[in-house]
Amino acid sequence: MITKPLHTKLLYGFILLAALLLPLYVPDPYMFQVVIMSLIFAIAVLAMNLIIGFTGQASLAHAAFFGFGAYGVAIMTKAGISFWLALPAAASISALIGLIIGPPALRTRGSYFAIVTLAFGVIVWIVAGNWVQVTGGHNGIFGIPRPTPIPIPFIGAIEFFDQPAQYYLVLVFLLLTLFIMHRIVYSIFGLTFMAVRNNEPLADAVGINTFTTKLISFVIANFFAGLAGGLYAAIIGAVSPSVAAHLLTFNFLIFLILGGMASLAGPVVGAFAIPILMELLQDLGHFRMLFFGVLLVATIIYFPRGFVGAVRQLNDKIAARRQAKS
Amino acid sequence: MLSVKYLTKNFDGLVAVKELSFDIREGEILAIIGPNGAGKSTVFNLMTGTLAPTSGKVFIHEENITGLKPYQIVKKGxxxxxxxxxxxxxxxxxxxxxxxxxxxxxxxxxxxxxxxxxxxxxxxxxxxxxxxxxxxxxxxxxxxxxxxxxxxxxxxxxxxxxxxxxxPKLLLLDEPTGGLIQEETERIALFIKKVRDQGTTVCIIEHKMQMIMGMADRIVVLNYGQKIAEGTPDEIKTNQAVIEAYLGGDVHA
Amino acid sequence: MELFLQQVFNGIMFGSTYAIVALGLTLVMGILHIPNFAHGHLYMLGGYITYLFVATLGLGYWPSLLIAIVVLGFVGIIMEAVVYRPLNEQPHINAFIAAIGALLVLESAVEVIWGPQGMRVPNPYPHTFEFLGIIMSVQRLLVIFGAILLIVLLHLFLKKTLTGTTIEAVAQNREGAMLNGINVNRVSSLTFFISSGTAAVAASFIAPIFVISPAMGAIIGMKAFIIVLLGGMGSIPGAIIGGYFLGLIESLGGGYVSAAYKDVIAFGALIVIFSIKPTGLFGKKEG
The missing domain is CATH 3.40.50.300 (P-loop containing nucleotide triphosphate hydrolases)
Structure with missing residues (x-):
């Protein structure tokens, strides 16, 4: 509904071009791996953004749903099921579990909802670490097959054994996620999410079933969290309970808040920039999390809409000043 | 078109609304007035499903809507x-x-x-x-x-x-001019009449007597959650119970 | 029977810790309406401060405990002023996110200083004895009776002293208290001092019995949060009863059902109870 100005469109075009050409200039395989991970995280954080940023419900079970996707793909592909079937199946299972846990959890509000989802996340994490027959316990699952090659007549097949192929695979899924999120957010349907976040009694009074709205948002978010988890399992080739741990949820939250809540660019910026920043700051050891903890507090106090929000504010100010001059 | 029948609401033993009944007629502007704490907003909340009544019922065109959620009641118009x-x-x-x-x-x-x-x-x-x-x-x-x-x-x-x-068929307005100055109030009042003239029935809660007297077709007066009077503005102005409820004061104040 | 009694004894001991930690949290959440999710990490830091003075600097156990209370009290005051006060007028969820930031800071600060591995505080009273077939130690009894003493003292402070009643006044009516000339910021600081100080006591009591580690704050913090939400925000009896109750079921569940899934009990109970009654057992509306 808002048409973007030309310079913004150019900027997005440039970023897309840079993303497509990235394998040409990424410095080393290690950094390439970090970038691939970032894109997977970006999908998960975009999903988190839908429920937290747009709908205002602090779901802290996000890593648990990432974990459902990851373990789902791991178990199914190791049982011989094609990745292309396992991935949507795992994401759907994640969404389905969201549909089951959502109704009781969403009866609570505010920090009650946060703690209930966090408690659910901790349970999933504990079960993942102890249910040895299914999850492999604390060791997790190894030797997960790479995504199944896509056969193409006459040419051969697209395989996913090297980094560039994996990168483009993840990039396609990220773009798909962005496309769907864009459709949702810039629509009357998406406005109802923001209505619930902004003023729940009024939303109720104008005919919005706020409970169902929150549930839909939660289920969509969990579908994409599961999708990201499934991609993670197939690309890394191993999963362990840490993919479902609340610490991963906190990491996602850092990406989301620092990048910028309630925008589509924010989660991508956060999920892309911060893991790379974390790698660059590797020498700092435990100081890194200290640094990011401080940054998280400072951001939520001074820039609640994160980096992207701050840039927009600055942009608006410059525009206003220009207008005042002319 | 909408009828409230023997509506009662208790909050932890305190009676906010007691055995209240009234009708809203198609095409009119009905005002609900009363001193602060008379339970006016509670009545709205009971009518729209924000609160569940302790007893009593609300009907729209003979259809019982008691117990429906706010978002469902909107869909009833x-x-x-x-x-x-x-x-x-x-x-x-x-x-x-x-x-x-x-x-x-x-x-x-x-x-x-x-x-x-x-x-x-x-x-x-x-x-x-x-x-x-x-x-x-x-x-x-x-x-x-x-x-x-x-x-x-x-x-x-x-x-x-x-x-x-x-x-909507019926519009419930809870103090639509609260906090506005005289001139602005008049404009909103004109606007509300315009809404009614377009065919929407209006039920309004107000404090500003002058505005209500000039606008409402009928008035329901509440005190301590009970209806103490109902009638046209002229009837209400001279009603003894109403004058007493407003501390024997001037209803035009 | 002996196993049962032993589990009950251990349950009461864990329950004592939970009760004190939840008590500190319920003050902050009930009085100031701050979801201090980092409370468990204050407890964890309390254990490390005790460790620092007892093990590293060789001070006695009791002086170290006192120092830990004061140090943590001030950490609490700083946390309130720096992290939560600027977010007073913001949506609740922002304070919650800030709390997650604060707990990451505390956890990684401890990891930077002491490393991620567990540490052991020397036990001042290691003497063990048997009573009714239950193996007890003096330190374990200290945990139990120290907790009771602390609860009584706190109760007397809140009900009988002028400062205590001021805190209650703010709890009941923040604006009203402000109009009556009560310095709300000072009350906030004081509440945080008490809340963090009591967490330090709980940690110092139990630190000589178990290994302390940077990760221990997260789980106990969540449990305390759960106890407070279930027992009613700001409800002192709720926190105490909830604390002992959780300690007992965990201990019995761990002994008879499964040690690995012990922690699932608290979290599972929370989800079940909230799905039935979304505002907690003694449900007040959220502030």
Whole structure:
């Protein structure tokens, strides 16, 4: 509904071009791996953004749903099921579990909802670490097959054994996620999410079933969290309970808040920039999390809409000043 | 068109509304007045499903709507505003209108995801309706403005507009001019009459006696959660119980 | 029977810790309406401060405990002023996110200083004895009776002293208290001092019995949060009863059902109870 100005469109075009050409200039395989991970995280954080940023419900079970996707793909592909079937199946299972846990959890509000989802996340994490027959316990699952090659007549097949192929695979899924999120957010349907976040009694009074709205948002978010988890399992080739741990949820939250809540660019910026920043700051050891903890507090106090929000504010100010001059 | 029958609401032993019955007739402006704490807003909350009554029933056109949730009652053609101006203040004016129009459409997840033909036509229809209503509100040029940039009167107007966008049969207004100055109050009063003239029945809670006397067709007076009088403005002005309830004071005050 | 009694004894001991930690948290959440999710990490830091003075600097156990209370009290005051006060007027969820930031800071600060591995505080009273077939130690009894003493003292402070009643006044009516000339910021600081100080006591009591580690704050913090939400925000009896109750079921569940899934009990109970009663057992509306 808002048409973007030309310079913004150019900027997005440039970023897309840079993303497509990235394998040409990424410095080393290690950094390439970090970038691939970032894109997977970006999908998960975009999903988190839908429920937290747009709908205002602090779901802290996000890593648990990432974990459902990851373990789902791991178990199914190791049982011989094609990745292309396992991935949507795992994401759907994640969404389905969201549909089951959502109704009781969403009866609570505010920090009650946060703690209930966090408690659910901790349970999933504990079960993942102890249910040895299914999850492999604390060791997790190894030797997960790479995504199944896509056969193409006459040419051969697209395989996913090297980094560039994996990168483009993840990039396609990220773009798909962005496309769907864009459709949702810039629509009357998406406005109802923001209505619930902004003023729940009024939303109720104008005919919005706020409970169902929150549930839909939660289920969509969990579908994409599961999708990201499934991609993670197939690309890394191993999963362990840490993919479902609340610490991963906190990491996602850092990406989301620092990048910028309630925008589509924010989660991508956060999920892309911060893991790379974390790698660059590797020498700092435990100081890194200290640094990011401080940054998280400072951001939520001074820039609640994160980096992207701050840039927009600055942009608006410059525009206003220009207008005042002319 | 709407009848309230023996409505009672207790809060932890305190009786907020007691055995209240009244009817709202098609096409009228009915005012509910009473001193502070008389239970006026509670009555609205009971009628719109925000609160569940302890006993008693609410009917629309003979249909029992007691116990329905607010979002379901809207769909029966009863829209409301809140005492404190309630808007989606993080969003734009047009967004506020579109959100309120949403329940009339089938703009759900799948239609939105695939941009189906149904999505296209309903989306356009929603936008058209929102703009028409904004025009009626005199806010057409503010469609893309954010809420905090609006004046207080414009915000009050928009709050009524949100309730109006789906063309309700009955509009419940909870102190629509609270906090406004005389001149602004008069403009809102004119606007409310215009709403009625378009065919919407209006039920209004107000403090400002003068405005009510000049506008309402009938008045229901509450005190301590009970109805103490009902009638035309002229009857109410001379009603002994009403004058006493207002501490023997001047009802015109 | 002996196993049962032993589990009950251990349950009461864990329950004592939970009760004190939840008590500190319920003050902050009930009085100031701050979701201090980092409370468990204050407890964890309390254990490390005790460790620092007892093990590293060789001070006695009791002086170290006192120092830990004061140090943690001030950490609490700083946390309130720096992290939560600027967010007073913001949506609740922002304070919650800030709390997650604060707990990451505390956890990684401890990891930077002491490393991620567990540490052991020397036990001042290691003497063990048997009573009714239950193996007890003096330190374990200290945990139990120290907790009772602390609860009584706190109760007397809140009900009988002028400062205590001031805190209650703010709890009941923040604006009203402000109009009556009560310095709300000072009350906030004081509440945080008490809340963090009591967490330090709980940690110092139990630190000589178990290994302390940077990760221990997260789980106990969540449990305390759960106890407070279930027992009612700001409800002192709720926190105490909830604390002992959780300690007992965990201990019995761990002994008879499964040690690995012990922690699931608290979290599972929370989800079940909230799905039935979304505002908690003694449900007040959220502030």
């Amino acid at each position: 009863v829209a409301r505003t809140f005492q404190t101006t309630s808007l989606f203040d993080q969003l734009r004016v047009i967004d506020n209108m579109l959100i309120a129009y949403k329940w009339r459409t089938r703009l759900g997840f799948w239609n939105t995801l695939f941009h189906t033909p149904a999505w296209k036509s309903q989306h356009d229809q929603a936008a058209r309706n929102a703009l028409e209503t904004l025009d009626f509100l005199g806010l057409a040029d503010k469609a893309l403005a954010f809420i905090p940039t609006l004046s207080q009167e414009e915000q009050k107007r928009l709050a009524i507009g949100i309730a109006l966008v789906c063309k």
